[in-house]
Amino acid sequence: MGSEGPMVYGCLYCPISYKKTLSTLEFADSKTLKEEKREELFESLKVDEKIGWAVDVIDPRVLSAKMLQKNKINLNEISHESAMGLVKRVLDIGYLLTEVYVDTVGDADKYRNKLTERFPSIKFVVAKKADSLYPVVSGASIVAKVTRDRALQNWNFDETAENMHRNFGSGYPGDPNTKDWLENHKHAVFGFPSLVRFSWGTCESYFKGGVQVLWEADESDDDDGCSRKTVKRQSKLSNLGFTGMKRKSEDIESSGKGRCKFFQSRKLEQLTLF
Amino acid sequence: MCSDINPAAEHMLMLPCCIKYNGPSPVSQYFKPKSTGIEVDGLNVKEANFRGRKLQGTTVSLPDGYSGFVIGRKTCVKRKASDTNGGMTAWQANAKFRNITIWNHDNLPSKEDAFLRAFHWFDVAKALHKPVTSDDMESASNLGAAETD
Numbered sequence A: 001m002g003s004e005g006p007m008v009y010g011c012l013y014c015p016i017s018y019k020k021t022l023s024t025l026e027f028a029d030s031k032t033l034k035e036e037k038r039e040e041l042f043e044s045l046k047v048d049e050k051i052g053w054a055v056d057v058i059d060p061r062v063l064s065a066k067m068l069q070k071n072k073i074n075l076n077e078i079s080h081e082s083a084m085g086l087v088k089r090v091l092d093i094g095y096l097l098t099e100v101y102v103d104t105v106g107d108a109d110k111y112r113n114k115l116t117e118r119f120p121s122i123k124f125v126v127a128k129k130a131d132s133l134y135p136v137v138s139g140a141s142i143v144a145k146v147t148r149d150r151a152l153q154n155w156n157f158d159e160t161a162e163n164m165h166r167n168f169g170s171g172y173p174g175d176p177n178t179k180d181w182l183e184n185h186k187h188a189v190f191g192f193p194s195l196v197r198f199s200w201g202t203c204e205s206y207f208k209g210g211v212q213v214l215w216e217a218d219e220s221d222d223d224d225g226c227s228r229k230t231v232k233r234q235s236k237l238s239n240l241g242f243t244g245m246k247r248k249s250e251d252i253e254s255s256g257k258g259r260c261k262f263f264q265s266r267k268l269e270q271l272t273l274f
Numbered sequence B: 001m002c003s004d005i006n007p008a009a010e011h012m013l014m015l016p017c018c019i020k021y022n023g024p025s026p027v028s029q030y031f032k033p034k035s036t037g038i039e040v041d042g043l044n045v046k047e048a049n050f051r052g053r054k055l056q057g058t059t060v061s062l063p064d065g066y067s068g069f070v071i072g073r074k075t076c077v078k079r080k081a082s083d084t085n086g087g088m089t090a091w092q093a094n095a096k097f098r099n100i101t102i103w104n105h106d107n108l109p110s111k112e113d114a115f116l117r118a119f120h121w122f123d124v125a126k127a128l129h130k131p132v133t134s135d136d137m138e139s140a141s142n143l144g145a146a147e148t149d
Helices: A016-022 A035-047 A058-070 A073-093 A108-118 A135-153 A178-182 B080-085 B118-129 B134-148
Strands: A007-013 A052-058 A098-102 A123-127 A214-215 A271-272 B015-019 B036-042 B043-050 B054-061 B068-073 B092-099 B099-105
Touching: A007 A073, A007 A135, A035 A135, A052 A058, A052 A073, A052 A135, A058 A073, A058 B043, A058 B054, A073 A108, A098 A108, A098 A135, A108 A123, A135 B043, B043 B099
Parallel strands: A098 A123
Antiparallel strands: A007 A052, A214 B015, B036 B043, B043 B054, B054 B099, B068 B092
């Protein structure tokens, strides 16, 4: 999973009788293959009439938004949903799936139970490193990887800042090119372009030198690796020099506290001195 | 006013977060609102991303007869020490606006948002502060008389 670009889930399907042939097609874990070899294998499986494939491309903006929304959805959940979406899509085309091999995300047993519950008629094999164990999963990982690489290279930036370039490298955080790209595309206020998944890593190391931004959704939320003090979302009026009536130091947002309901529900506060 | 008000504050944004920074930034290069085609309470919903969060917002005009101002501490005049004795700080308008885009995090904008509800005060204030004419007094006392009869 990269820190930049879309997340792509891929699947490959074929008749059970084709299983043996599949294992002779040199499919291997896509990460161990050279880019050219991956491209070559992708082209060959595309023309193989016995093989079908599908991908689910999840936009990095959607990923960031889901992981940072008030009810945060974690990456495991997103990937489980994506995989189940692919299974459903293949079933809907009209293929009768009997065995499905899945590379696990999170706990394999729990994941298998979740899948079996949703699709009781299918036998699921969920395993760690399934892409190096089962040729059908290796093939799926090739499909996903090639699709992701292409999506990244053809990415259209939303942002129109000057000096933006596309040498993102692989988009994986360990890649020096990716590191450089991130460093060069950081803005103190806006952070990274929307191609980057903002939820990646801990926010501390991630935003060194960046301007702090406080969100209501993050209040008293300690389970995402970022220790935050209790914060209120609005700029502190008292810091700006406003002095309201009977203001306590913790009342930092205009609240209409102590006033009648009409004002409270509209967050209208009276400013006597300013 | 000793400095010009910036009348070109076309893109006034209110964000659901506190940005600990004060100063210019290239908003138009990074903040790219898109129209969604969704309409809530007659408000056209826009969508934008900021720091990975999805924001949904709407642009509203201030009611006729009202203007919005961005105010800041007055800095251009050196004040005498005696001026500050009243505990008053001088403020100046740094920008004036007629439209504002209110952005919510996760929630669709609606007429029930506190910011838009605050507009209700305009009507209430008008009714409360409208000068009372002698006709008003008369009809009010007549009414009173009718009730006590």
